[in-house]
Amino acid sequence: MDKLRACIIGTGGIAHCHADGYVAQKDRVDLAACCDIDFEKAKRFAAEYGIPRVYASAAEMFAAEKLDIASVTTWNSAHKECTIAALDAGCDVICEKPMAMNAAEALEMRDAAVRNGKLLQIGFVRRFGDDAKTLMEMREAGRLGDVYFGEVKYLRRDGCPGGWFKDKAFAGGGPLIDLGVHIIDLARYLAGSPVPVSAYGVTYNNLGPNRAKGGASAWSAPDLKEHPFNVEDMASAMIKFDNGFSLVVSTSFNLNIPGDLVEVNVYGTKAGAHIGGETALYTDLGGSFINAELQGNSKFDFHGAFKNEMKGFVDAVLGVSPCIATADDGVYLMKIIDAIYRSAEIGDSVAID
Ligand SMILES: NC(=O)c1ccc[n+]([C@@H]2O[C@H](COP(=O)([O-])OP(=O)(O)OC[C@H]3O[C@@H](n4cnc5c(N)ncnc54)[C@H](O)[C@@H]3O)[C@@H](O)[C@H]2O)c1
Structure with missing residues (x-):
């Protein structure tokens, strides 16, 4: 070949x-x-x-x-x-x-x-993490039951990447479009890829521009001349899907919280699944509640996930296996992001077609 x-x-x-x-x-x-x-x-x-x-x-x-x-x-x-x-x-x-x-x-x-x-x-590199892979196998084996609610957070206390990431003309938005897409997509994937139908969102920009002038951490370099800070520094929303699944998302570049937090939780009729510091399942068995922390290859490793993603891409090109992060998935995510920004603007929920 x-x-x-x-x-x-x-x-x-x-x-x-x-x-x-x-x-x-x-x-x-x-x-x-x-x-x-x-x-x-x-x-x-x-x-x-x-x-x-x-x-x-x-x-x-x-x-x-x-x-x-x-x-x-x-x-x-x-x-x-x-x-x-x-x-x-x-x-x-x-x-x-x-x-x-x-x-x-x-x-x-x-x-x-x-x-x-x-x-x-x-x-959507998070789909290629060992945590997502393990939970997806569990979902497919029916261990989560019907997944009907999710909560995802990608919160940084002082973590705007600086440069063009805070400039709407280059980035399109702030933490929602930069960080939110990863976790909204992962929750949607684990919920069986339902179609989004509406979103109700809020955005804020209370801390970002000040921090970008040189704040408590060195992350946000004071480079406002080249790129203004004109994106949101925090966004939150509820998204509803056609199969009854609903998802609450919160993302920030700047927020007065004790520390950074990334977590994806989806809750099903048989078990809840958690991705965060650890990967875990919450369920009940024989009348007792069980919290099960997954061992072995079940955690997110950034470089490992990228290797898997690039292998998955080449496999899909060569017809070895189907693509698991398609253009359709990307379009659904962009529709969700558009609806959240629009909802924040008009102060009402927005239908997604
Ligand atoms: N998957 C992830 O976890 C992850 C992590 C970081 C960044 N990203 C994404 O990757 C993309 C790049 O981010 P980055 O941090 O590498 O940014 P970067 O600023 O380091 O690199 C972007 C590069 O693109 C070049 N460029 C811009 N327009 C171009 C054009 N028309 N033709 C050729 N080159 C052009 C710029 O000169 C720059 O060198 C963004 O979309 C970002 O959201 C994804």
């Missing part, structure tokens, strides 16, 4: 996880080219990974190269343009989360995949 010729569009932080994922599959993937609008950065990245061809734009790269697969790892506002360019150039694509700035862009991207008969996978 000829190796797949892979490229990376956007050679910043997360591109390293994609490159490592391809390098780990050397037997079936050649990392053939990369590009970044910051050409010097792309050159440094190429030197680090031994990538032979480097470009200053996706258009230049696709004009010069015949490539099979592409990673889109740019900031959010460039996902649509770069993904559609890669699909139109005949590539199967994995695009980082959030899929796009909004649902309208996400739909254009999905249409481009369909039009070209190509795969578009979305970077």
Whole structure:
């Protein structure tokens, strides 16, 4: 079998996880080219990974190269343009989360995949963690029963990544679109991928801009000149789904809490499942309540999950196994995010069609 010729569009932080994922599959993937609008950065990245061809734009790269697969790892506002360019150039694509700035862009991207008969996978890396895999196996074995309610939190006390992440024109929003997509998607996955029907949300921006001027921690570098802090610093919402499942989500870059917290809880008629510091099931047996902490490979490991995700992408491209984070999943998530932002704006619940 000829190796797949892979490229990376956007050679910043997360591109390293994609490159490592391809390098780990050397037997079936050649990392053939990369590009970044910051050409010097792309050159440094190429030197680090031994990538032979480097470009200053996706258009230049696709004009010069015949490539099979592409990673889109740019900031959010460039996902649509770069993904559609890669699909139109005949590539199967994995695009980082959030899929796009909004649902309208996400739909254009999905249409481009369909039009070209190509795969578009979305970077919902949490689906590829050992915790999610174990709980999904339990769900499929019927151990959770009907999953009808969930609560997810991705809260940072002082954790805006800075730079473009706080600038609406580049990011599309704050912690909801950046962190919230991971945990909303994971809960929806564990609930059997129901269709969202409505959302009621609130957003705040009380702490972020002040912290970004140089607050209690060094995380939010005072770089307000290049990128204003004009996204929310906290968002919360209730989302309802077509099968009766409902989900409460809270996310923050800045919040007066004792410490950071990431947890996903989904509650079923037979057991509740928890992902957090530990992975656990809560149920009852013979008249007693049981709290069972899962042992072995049942925890989330960031780099391990990325390796699994990139392997899953290549497996799906080669037809070894189906894609488990599809463009449709990405579109549903963007519809949810749009509805939450709109609901916060109008102060009422918003229907999702
Ligand atoms: N899955 C995860 O856990 C995870 C973690 C971090 C970031 N991300 C996502 O990955 C994406 C990138 O984040 P990052 O932290 O690596 O950002 P980054 O700023 O480090 O890198 C983004 C790069 O994209 C380049 N770029 C922008 N527009 C481009 C274009 N049109 N063509 C080519 N290059 C372009 C920029 O010059 C920059 O080098 C974001 O969508 C982010 O949400 C995902």
